[in-house]
Amino acid sequence: MTQDELKALVGQAALKYVVPGEIVGVGTGSTVNKFIDALATMKDQIKGAVSSSEASTVRLKALGIPVFDSNEVESLSVYIDGADEIDHQGHMVKGGGAALTREKIVAAQSKQFVCIADESKLVNVLGSFPLPVEVIPMATARVMRQFAVMGGTAAVRLKDGQPLVTDNGQHIVDVKGLKITDPVVFENTVSQWPGVVTVGVFALQKAQVCLLGTSTGVKTLTF
Ligand code: 5RP
Numbered sequence: 181m182t183q184d185e186l187k188a189l190v191g192q193a194a195l196k197y198v199v200p201g202e203i204v205g206v207g208t209g210s211t212v213n214k215f216i217d218a219l220a221t222m223k224d225q226i227k228g229a230v231s232s233s234e235a236s237t238v239r240l241k242a243l244g245i246p247v248f249d250s251n252e253v254e255s256l257s258v259y260i261d262g263a264d265e266i267d268h269q270g271h272m273v274k275g276g277g278a279a280l281t282r283e284k285i286v287a288a289q290s291k292q293f294v295c296i297a298d299e300s301k302l303v304n305v306l307g308s309f310p311l312p313v314e315v316i317p318m319a320t321a322r323v324m325r326q327f328a329v330m331g332g333t334a335a336v337r338l339k340d341g342q343p344l345v346t347d348n349g350q351h352i353v354d355v356k357g358l359k360i361t362d363p364v365v366f367e368n369t370v371s372q373w374p375g376v377v378t379v380g381v382f383a384l385q386k387a388q389v390c391l392l393g394t395s396t397g398v399k400t401l402t403f
Pocket of ligand 1: 274275
């Protein structure tokens with residue numbers, strides 16, 4: 181199976197975690213796009229979605245799924261989202277699509293995080309995928325120096341030759357060369373640095389379930 185087919189497989193499999201009559205939390209990315217397409221087949225059974233990005237909002241609305249502001253909803257039963265890496269404890273690196281801040285917000289208001297990913301995303305230690313960090317632009321150079329002290333090499337993410345601007349009007353730095361052996365401590369530490377909006381380690385808002393697309397079908401990992 182191709183990676184695209186594996187993404188479609190887990191997108192479809194995630195439907196069984198959607199609670200009829202409720203609002204579902206929806207992440208961002210190519211795997212989530214498959215989930216959104218599958219969700220459209222049961223749109224009459226749900227109230228709608230809280231979305232983690234402008235891109236997902238556009239896709240949801242185009243398919244006729246109502247999108248609620250996260251402030252309108254106290255809590256969600258489930259949040260479905262992809263990951264750039266997930267370890268065997270359910271800790272993740274996220275933000276490859278630059279939506280990490282809103283993803284962490286929606287994950288925090290959800291009782292269960294169901295990660296959908298193809299098997300290439302499962303790792304023993306987080307850090308091979310360049311770690312996305314959303315930063316306030318005036319702090320970028322300082323944050324990059326702090327990562328250098330940790331042994332990482334940070335670069336500002338560009339789009340069309342200019343720093344990419346997130347849905348929140350901030351920038352992203354991607355950090356290579358880290359080995360994140362204690363994701364909870366790492367997330368807590370980096371989150372305290374002045375100017376860091378969100379670090380792409382999801383250890384405090386980790387997954388409880390991962391639907392992993394493999395050549396032999398969908399494996400369900402629970403954490
Ligand atoms: C976006 C994310 C995505 O979940 C992550 O990048 C995985 O994306 P994809 O499903 O396209 O591989 O964190 O900010």
